Amino acid sequence: MSDLSAGSWVIIGSSVQGASHKRGGLPNQDAIFAHPRIDVASAMAVAAPPLILAVSDGHGSPRSFRSGTGANTAVQVAVERTKEFIDHFQGENLRPDVIRDITQNRLPAEIVRSWKKEVLEHFSKNPFDEEEMRKVQAAVGNHANELKEDQGLYLAYGATLIVVAITESYILCLQIGDGDILVVGDDGESVEVPIPPDLSMVGNETASLCLQSAQNLFRSSFRSLDDLRPHLIAVSTDGYFNSFADTPSFQKIGPDFLKLIRTHGIDHVRREMGSWLDQASDRGSGDDITLGLMFRQGAQAMPADLPTIGFEGQAPDKEGNAP
Amino acid sequence: MSDMPGGAIAKRPLQFIYLIDCSGSMAGRKMETLNLAVRESISPMCAVADENPNADVFVRVIKFSDGAQWHISQPTGLHSFRWSDLDADGVTDMGKALALAADALKVDNMPPRGLPPVLVLLTDGQPTDDFNTGLRLLLDQPWGKRAVRIGVGIGDDADLDVLEKFMGNSEIKPLQAKNVGDLVKFIRWASTVPLKSASNPGSRPSDPTGGQQVHIPAPPPGDNTADAADVF
Numbered sequence: 001m002s003d004l005s006a007g008s009w010v011i012i013g014s015s016v017q018g019a020s021h022k023r024g025g026l027p028n029q030d031a032i033f034a035h036p037r038i039d040v041a042s043a044m045a046v047a048a049p050p051l052i053l054a055v056s057d058g059h060g061s062p063r064s065f066r067s068g069t070g071a072n073t074a075v076q077v078a079v080e081r082t083k084e085f086i087d088h089f090q091g092e093n094l095r096p097d098v099i100r101d102i103t104q105n106r107l108p109a110e111i112v113r114s115w116k117k118e119v120l121e122h123f124s125k126n127p128f129d130e131e132e133m134r135k136v137q138a139a140v141g142n143h144a145n146e147l148k149e150d151q152g153l154y155l156a157y158g159a160t161l162i163v164v165a166i167t168e169s170y171i172l173c174l175q176i177g178d179g180d181i182l183v184v185g186d187d188g189e190s191v192e193v194p195i196p197p198d199l200s201m202v203g204n205e206t207a208s209l210c211l212q213s214a215q216n217l218f219r220s221s222f223r224s225l226d227d228l229r230p231h232l233i234a235v236s237t238d239g240y241f242n243s244f245a246d247t248p249s250f251q252k253i254g255p256d257f258l259k260l261i262r263t264h265g266i267d268h269v270r271r272e273m274g275s276w277l278d279q280a281s282d283r284g285s286g287d288d289i290t291l292g293l294m295f296r297q298g299a300q301a302m303p304a305d306l307p308t309i310g311f312e313g314q315a316p317d318k319e320g321n322a323p
Numbered sequence: 324m325s326d327m328p329g330g331a332i333a334k335r336p337l338q339f340i341y342l343i344d345c346s347g348s349m350a351g352r353k354m355e356t357l358n359l360a361v362r363e364s365i366s367p368m369c370a371v372a373d374e375n376p377n378a379d380v381f382v383r384v385i386k387f388s389d390g391a392q393w394h395i396s397q398p399t400g401l402h403s404f405r406w407s408d409l410d411a412d413g414v415t416d417m418g419k420a421l422a423l424a425a426d427a428l429k430v431d432n433m434p435p436r437g438l439p440p441v442l443v444l445l446t447d448g449q450p451t452d453d454f455n456t457g458l459r460l461l462l463d464q465p466w467g468k469r470a471v472r473i474g475v476g477i478g479d480d481a482d483l484d485v486l487e488k489f490m491g492n493s494e495i496k497p498l499q500a501k502n503v504g505d506l507v508k509f510i511r512w513a514s515t516v517p518l519k520s521a522s523n524p525g526s527r528p529s530d531p532t533g534g535q536q537v538h539i540p541a542p543p544p545g546d547n548t549a550d551a552a553d554v555f
Contacts, residue, residue: 020377020523060525062538140538141494158528178526199430201529203439203469208528238526242335242436249330256328276327284332285436286377287525 009051009166010266011036012044013292014273018239020286021060029058029068030237030290031159033075035083044270046297050086050167053292054078057179057237058159059208060288062139063147065132069122070115070157074209077114078163078174081107086167096170100222103172108218111161111174115209119157128156151212158210164235166294171228173221176214177206178238181221184254186229188262191254194221194228206238232258233294240277240291243284261295269293334379337438337521338398339368339514340427342420344446344477345388349411353447353477353555356503360510362406371515372401375522378438383427387420388413417450417485418457425457428466439521439537440470443513444489447477447555454485462491471517471537475500475509478555498542502549512542 017028035052036045045051054075058067085107089099128147136144146152160177173181173194178201183192198219201207207217234254244250260269277289341361349357372380381398385391386409394409424442426432433440461467474486474497486497498513500506520537527537 020375057526059527061523061527064528141541143494143538155528160526197435199435200465202430202433202435202465203437204523204526205469205529206526211528243332244329244436245331245333247435249332253329260326260328272326279327280329280332281377283334284377285335286375 008046008048008297010044010046010295010297011051011053011292012266012270012273012295013053013055013290014277015290016274016277016281016288018286018288019282021288026060027068028288029060029071029159030239030288031056031058031068031071031075032290032292033072033079034292035079044266050083050090050165051294052079052082052086052163052165053233053235053294054082054161054163055179055235055237055290055292056159056161057177057239057288057290058157059206062136063143063155064158064210065136066122066156067159070119070159070209073118073122073157074111074115074159074161077118078111078161081110081114082163082165082172082174085110086165090167096222096224099170104174104220104222108174108176108220109215111163112209112215116154119154122157123153128153154210158208160206160237161209162235164233164294166225166230166233168225170222170224171230171233174218175220176218177208180234180236180238180241180250182234182251182254183228183230184232184234184258186231188231188258189255191251192228193251194223195219230294231296232261235292235294237288237290239281239285239287239289242287243280243289257293258295266295334377335436335438336434337378337380337518338428338433338440339380339382339401339518340424340440340442341382341384342417342424342442342444343384343386343394343409344415344417344448345386345409345411345413346415346448346451347388347412348480349447349477351411352503353506354409354411356506357445357477357510358406358408360507361514363507364511364514365401365404365406367511367515368518369401371519371522375519378522380518380522385420385423387416390416391419391423393423414451415446415448416452417444417446418452418454420444421454421457421461421489425460425464425467428461428464428470430465433466437466440466441517441521442470442472443475443510443517444473444486445475445477445510446486447481449480449482450485454488458488471521471539473513473517473539474498475506475513477506492539495539495541499545501545501554503553503555504549505545506555508543508546516540516542
């Protein structure tokens with residue numbers, strides 16, 4: 001067990017509709033979910049490990065017209081399956097390298113299987129209607145027929161996924177598709193990228209849960225807490241990275257968020273996050289932006305003015321409707 | 324430190340490249356019309372860009388006849404872009420033009436957060452050099468493969484098979500401008516509609532065939548009723 005396992009972590013998150021989606025009348029198709037639970041209205045959760053944070057970016061293209069549902073489903077099954085794995089291993093007392101091999105090889109398959117099961121269930125209750133197909137046909141012509149092919153229905157729900165799990169000993173990161181994970185170290189300045197970007201994907205192209213070989217397209221990182229020594233972890237959809245002029249400008253968010261938490265308090269950051277993401281989308285990418293932060297309080301006492309929401313906070317349903 | 328976390332915020336860059344046939348057969352009315360049409364497309368392109376304010380469009384131009392060269396080599400912001408007329412003389416080294424575009428689209432030369440590039444190829448004839456090698460070089464580049472590629476044939480002698488290979492799009496065939504009016508219309512369409520489609524920030528699942536991912540609406544039809552005097 002790491003010495004960093006003492007004390008508590010705080011999870012906060014925010015998800016904003018992109019500027020281009022506001023202009024086009026499209027909803028926010030990103031999603032965020034965590035254990036302990038937070039909701040997308042910039043609430044927070046406070047807990048000792050294990051903690052799990054998931055973000056997802058629904059594709060939003062004409063053929064992926066239910067990708068908002070796909071993203072909400074993705075974050076929920078990802079947190080549920082990851083929690084099951086962690087609980088199982090804590091009971092088994094396995095060596096770290098065994099845990100690493102099993103989570104990196106089996107957990108992606110379980111997440112994809114669960115996601116497809118939930119999506120199929122949703123589709124069975126809500127088949128594509130004429131109006132939906134008419135809109136797709138008008139937008140993409142004959143490419144609309146791909147939705148009728150074997151496995152084609154999943155394209156309508158297509159989404160990326162990032163999961164970060166912190167236990168008492170290790171940090172597990174899993175990712176399919178675009179998006180970013182930044183880890184700010186104990187020094188408050190160093191930034192590590194546990195899963196480097198996939199340079200084979202350019203120009204809005206991404207791996208996706210809807211692809212047939214999705215379980216083989218996950219990338220992963222498994223590090224001990226003592227090795228990584230995180231003070232803050234930022235998990236975001238690609239709308240955020242794409243809003244900055246270059247990679248260093250984006251990676252600066254890590255140390256900056258940490259400074260803001262230290263100087264102004266976690267509640268200030270929680271309240272202002274949505275506005276900052278709105279500004280980034282408006283002046284930058286135009287895309288939906290979702291950001292989750294996992295901040296290690298350590299052995300410090302929690303501020304007295306923190307709201308009591310968190311452990312009891314509820315996630316949106318799989319349609320994205322607030323509870 | 325300003326309160327907002329992170330460094331400089333910026334729109335996403337979109338590279339737009341014209342590849343223009345300047346061979347001898349383009350001399351006269353074809354080149355006059357092309358020069359006019361490109362110049363007159365700038366304002367509608369700016370209008371499209373203004374409707375998609377999160378994309379920063381940069382324009383460059385490759386000309387090809389005897390060899391291929393940059394006519395405008397510096398990526399130029401759309402609102403600063405000014406057209407300078409092209410002349411026509413020589414053969415049709417289209418393959419070299421594609422190789423030049425391929426070099427510009429190498430991963431090291433492109434911003435990682437860029438939107439899919441748009442390439443518009445205008446020609447009235449057949450390539451006189453190794454077109455297939457030039458196309459392969461272009462499609463070997465990830466940005467070249469993902470680029471929106473539009474081909475416009477000018478007159479009856481344009482090689483539409485070559486343009487179809489360049490476009491690699493099962494939904495849209497090369498445009499064929501047989502008269503002055505069509506050339507103006509098609510250059511305006513090729514300069515604006517693909518730009519609007521490529522400006523969309525939404526992600527797309529990777530295609531196992533590695534093809535283009537951006538859907539382009541169908542172009543307008545040609546005009547078969549043009550005056551004989553306007554036919555190329």
